[in-house]
Amino acid sequence: MKRLLTLVISLFALNSLAQKKVSATDVSKYIGDSVTVCDKVYGGRFLQRTSITLLSVGKEFPYHLLTIVIKGGDRDKFKYKPEDALLKKSVCVTGKLSEYGGKPQIIVTDPSQIKIQ
Numbered sequence: 001m002k003r004l005l006t007l008v009i010s011l012f013a014l015n016s017l018a019q020k021k022v023s024a025t026d027v028s029k030y031i032g033d034s035v036t037v038c039d040k041v042y043g044g045r046f047l048q049r050t051s052i053t054l055l056s057v058g059k060e061f062p063y064h065l066l067t068i069v070i071k072g073g074d075r076d077k078f079k080y081k082p083e084d085a086l087l088k089k090s091v092c093v094t095g096k097l098s099e100y101g102g103k104p105q106i107i108v109t110d111p112s113q114i115k116i117q
Contacts, residue, residue: 019034019035019036019094020033020034020035020036021035021036021037021038022035022036022037023037023039024037024038024039024057024058024065024066025058025065027065027066027097027104028099028104030097031097031098031099031104032096032097032098033096033097034094034095034096034097035094035095035096035097035106036092036093036094037057037066037092037093037094037106038090038091038092038093038117039057039058039065039066039090039091040057040058040088040089040090040091041055041056041057041068041086041087041088041089041090041091042056042057042058042059042060042061042064042088043055043056043060043061043064043087044056044082044083044084044086044087045083046075046081046083050072051071051072051073051075052069052070052071052072053068053069053070053075053082053083054067054068054069054083055067055068055069055070055082055083055086057091057093064103065104066093066103066104066105066106067100067103067104067105067106068082068093068105068106068108068114069100069105069106069107069108070082070107070108071107071109074108074109074110077110077111078111079111082114086114086116089116089117090116090117091114091115091116091117092114092115092117093106093108093113093114093115094106094113094115095107095108095109095113
């Protein structure tokens with residue numbers, strides 16, 4: 001009985017850690033949560049001065065629904081230029097949703113957070 005109880009508690013704990021899969025149109029409702037969002041990358045820019053890569057997801061900039069942010073040191077982990085390789089591709093990105101300038105964003109620190117569909 002004790003093992004069964006431990007198993008049930010463990011399953012609930014794992015379920016609570018699982019990523020929520022949310023629509024790009026609904027991301028603003030999940031700020032602060034860890035989620036997976038799947039949609040098309042409509043645009044991308046590498047800002048050389050700050051070494052930041054910005055990918056517009058869901059619609060063209062400035063009407064995009066989500067920004068994928070890759071900072072300089074983390075960009076070095078990619079074997080490709082994300083702003084070129086992911087352009088017009090459907091991707092799923094996993095990470096914690098935050099907000100910058102009134103727009104939802106996910107800061108990606110590892111290439112494994114982005115899966116091409």
